[in-house]
Amino acid sequence: MLITTRPPWQIPYSEVTPEPVYLSRRAFMAGMAASVAGAGLLPGLATAAPVPRPGQSLPSTFVPEYSTREEQTPYEDATRYNNFYEFGTGKGDPARYAGEMTVEPWSVVVEGACGKPGTYALEDLLKPVEYQERVYRLRCVEAWSMVIPWIGVPLAEVLRRFEPGSNAKFVAFETLYDPEQMRGQRSLFSTIDWPYREGLRLDEAMNELSFLAVGLYGKTLPNQNGAPLRLVVPWKYGFKSIKSIVKIRFQEMRPVTTWESIAPNEYGFYANVNPEVDHPRWSQKRERRLPSGLLSPHWIETRKFNGYGEQVAHLYRGMDLSKFY
Numbered sequence: 006m007l008i009t010t011r012p013p014w015q016i017p018y019s020e021v022t023p024e025p026v027y028l029s030r031r032a033f034m035a036g037m038a039a040s041v042a043g044a045g046l047l048p049g050l051a052t053a054a055p056v057p058r059p060g061q062s063l064p065s066t067f068v069p070e071y072s073t074r075e076e077q078t079p080y081e082d083a084t085r086y087n088n089f090y091e092f093g094t095g096k097g098d099p100a101r102y103a104g105e106m107t108v109e110p111w112s113v114v115v116e117g118a119c120g121k122p123g124t125y126a127l128e129d130l131l132k133p134v135e136y137q138e139r140v141y142r143l144r145c146v147e148a149w150s151m152v153i154p155w156i157g158v159p160l161a162e163v164l165r166r167f168e169p170g171s172n173a174k175f176v177a178f179e180t181l182y183d184p185e186q187m188r189g190q191r192s193l194f195s196t197i198d199w200p201y202r203e204g205l206r207l208d209e210a211m212n213e214l215s216f217l218a219v220g221l222y223g224k225t226l227p228n229q230n231g232a233p234l235r236l237v238v239p240w241k242y243g244f245k246s247i248k249s250i251v252k253i254r255f256q257e258m259r260p261v262t263t264w265e266s267i268a269p270n271e272y273g274f275y276a277n278v279n280p281e282v283d284h285p286r287w288s289q290k291r292e293r294r295l296p297s298g299l300l301s302p303h304w305i306e307t308r309k310f311n312g313y314g315e316q317v318a319h320l321y322r323g324m325d326l327s328k329f330y
């Protein structure tokens with residue numbers, strides 16, 4: 006066996022978990038090996054992944070092929086510097102107020118052009134899958150970025166089980182709408198037509214990188230990061246990675262999405278990270294990698310497709326990427 010000494014930031018989060026968690030992870034893996042492989046979305050079959058409960062450690066398998074070795078953003082920064090306008094527009098508002106949202110029980114409505122529409126309890130939606138850990142870059146359109154170890158499942162695995170129809174060209178997603186729990190939705194100053202909406206072309210959604218996260222840093226998602234279920238699309242600006250999903254819809258027409266409908270000349274539907282196309286109000290050539298002090302900002306070059314071109318560039322062949330679509 007080859008033993009290498011890696012700096013701490015090169016070790017996946019799942020490998021630095023404390024002993025009790027590690028032991029339960031081993032027990033989990035043993036159970037996995039014994040369970041039925043390839044179970045479909047049918048009631049009564051073996052549960053591979055535990056239902057994510059708030060504050061719980063989640064067993065997962067680290068996927069090195071899809072993980073960056075860059076230094077991970079500290080947990081404190083990733084969970085206290087957030088965009089989640091349902092709880093306010095300040096970066097600290099989500100951490101302060103997202104606790105007012107109840108994430109259990111949770112269900113997701115699946116509708117539109119697919120063979121298995123319905124209302125799925127979160128545990129049924131996740132039932133036949135094993136959690137993976139992937140360390141992705143997250144690049145916000147506001148020109149800051151983080152490196153986050155997510156836990157979740159490939160979006161394609163979940164979508165496939167709903168049997169998308171031949172006229173399903175796009176997938177639309179919606180966040181919870183509940184002004185009683187989400188104070189930003191009660192705000193008179195909000196310009197957003199709630200609920201928050203996002204969408205992908207079906208082939209983008211089925212791409213190997215598209216991920217449905219239920220956790221980060223070895224644990225369930227804190228509410229401010231989009232509990233209990235959020236999208237992670239690492240080659241696109243962060244606003245595409247919609248949080249706290251309650252609806253998935255397969256459709257023929259391109260969905261109307263929140264930021265595109267507010268400012269189509271600033272936030273396009275595709276929103277692929279692209280240093281060659283500036284935002285009308287600022288440059289996209291560089292990004293502030295968090296943590297990054299105001300006095301000594303840590304600027305790095307932004308990469309096309311956020312560095313994921315090898316996996317996704319083929320999706321956009323023939324498209325003029327200098328345009329906001």
Ligand SMILES: Nc1nc2c(c(=O)[nH]1)N[C@H]1C(S)=C(S)[C@@H](COP(=O)(O)O)O[C@H]1N2
Nearest residue numbers: 087088089090145180201243244246247248
């Ligand atoms: N429902 C919802 N999802 C959302 C947002 C939001 O305001 N509401 N903000 C987006 C933006 S702009 C970014 S950069 C990421 C931030 O994710 P994080 O707070 O987990 O880092 O969430 C995205 N998902």
Ligand SMILES: [Mo]
Nearest residue numbers: 145146243244
């Ligand atoms: Mo963002």
